[in-house]
Amino acid sequence: MKIIIDCVYNHTSPDSVLAKEHPDWFYHKKDGSFGNKVGDWSDVIDLDYSHKDLWKYQAETLVMWAKYVDGFRCDVAPMVPVDFWKYAREEVAKVWPGAIWLAESGAPDFIRFLRSKGAVGGSDSELYQAFDMTYDYDIYPDLRAALLGQKDLTDYLAGLNRQEGVYPENYVKAHFLENHDVVRAHGMIDDPAALRAMTAFIYFMKGAMLVYNGEEKGDAHHVTLFDKDPVDWNGDIDLTDLLKKMHEIKQLPIMAEGSYEAKEVRKGVLEAVHSLGEGEEEEQLIGLFNTTGKKQAIPTQLPEGIYKNLYDGSSVQVYEGVMRIGEITIIEK
Secondary structure, eight states: OOOEEEEOOSEEOTTOHHHHHOGGGBOBOTTSOBOOSSSOOTTOEEBOTTOHHHHHHHHHHHHHHHTTOSEEEETTGGGSOHHHHHHHHHHHHTTOTTOEEEEOOOOHHHHHHHHHTTOOOOOHHHHTTTOSEEESTTTHHHHHHHHTTSSOSHHHHHHHHHHHHHSOTTOEEEEOSOOTTSOOHHHHOOOHHHHHHHHHHHHHSSSEEOOOTTGGGTOOSOOOTTSOOOOOTTOSOOOHHHHHHHHHHHTSTHHHHSEEEEEEEETTEEEEEEEESOGGGOEEEEEEEETTSSOEEEEOOSOSEEEEOTTTOOEEEEETTEEEEOSEEEEEO
16 A cells, blocks of 8 residues: 655645745735635635745655655646646655656636636646646546436547547546545445446546545545545445455556547447557457446457456356346456
8 A cells, every 4th residue: 555645735724834934925816915816715825836935845845745655646736837746746756756646637627717817727738747647527527417417428438538649648547436526426326236337437447546435335425524524334335345356457457558448338338448459469358337237238349259257257158249248347358
């Protein structure tokens, strides 16, 4: 297990030591008072990165922590200049070159909003200059809309596939079904079978998987961030074994080294394919995730035969271009 810590460098609390010692390092409204570049939140005040002394101070703090932790999750990273993050990464690398850098990046609409207000708004593509991973907010709005029945999965899957072409070849996404800022997965997905299938589908994606505290127990209650609000560990759903098994499958090299594509092969049935190599040497890892809760017959171009389901060890038959599947089916070709 490794540990990364949250690093909130866009803002501080109004009563922070920094606000008292270096008020000039903060954003000020027209009346001279502390404030926010966009919005108006009473619990925080924004820093102003036009001051290079602030860069040095912030980087020194990261260097200190880099001696004890494995990396950093950087809060609202798009609102802090990418050049600062590049500088900070260079400084940290002097003491810990293997540090993990995760950006809490933003959805395109949020980036457009920031830029329209004259604020810094770093896109995912820009953030990859300094970060190893970015959040999945570039496509999450389409996932949320699909899970709430407002649209089908077409836009979400198109965005997922587009990631393969618009980001650096070695890009890593932190995929998620839920986190502290969005609705719980089980708060949108009522059916346990659909919840299991979607959780496995997200885990099977190219990149990393973010598991939020309580997600393994299907907690549907959205956590209140500013109050004590414990997870309900006594629910009827337990995804622990599913997450363990998907973690094992995630270690297969093809999931990190290959290309990736996803599609809906039948209503409610998602297919994801990791491919590596060419021609007769091509390897494939194929995942089928059935959110309907019923066994399905789906079309396939796999050669006829009996395949082993890596998820549960069961046998999967392919005959005359048809495969019958349960909830989660993962096979190698």
